[in-house]
Amino acid sequence: MKINVGGIDRILRIVVGIVLIALALMGTIGAWGWIGIVPLATGLLKTCPLYSILGINTCPSKGSAA
Numbered sequence: 001m002k003i004n005v006g007g008i009d010r011i012l013r014i015v016v017g018i019v020l021i022a023l024a025l026m027g028t029i030g031a032w033g034w035i036g037i038v039p040l041a042t043g044l045l046k047t048c049p050l051y052s053i054l055g056i057n058t059c060p061s062k063g064s065a066a
Contacts, residue, residue: 003046006059013043 005013017040024033042048051057 001045001047002052003059004051004057005042005046005048006057009058010043010046013039017041017043 017036017038020029020033020036021040022033023029024031024036046059048056
């Protein structure tokens with residue numbers, strides 16, 4: 001897989017994912033909060049399948065191999 005998520009994008013994905021999961025665990029937003037697994041995973045893995053499909057790359061290294 002190519003790395004296509006970089007810097008600020010990665011940090012935001014991880015933070016949003018953790019917040020959504022925490023809110024789901026506290027019962028604040030219900031089961032929909034588990035969708036936070038997606039941005040958390042893409043942030044941790046530094047790759048986003050949707051970005052690949054759309055040809056988007058926020059990583060300054062121009063999609064180097066993982």
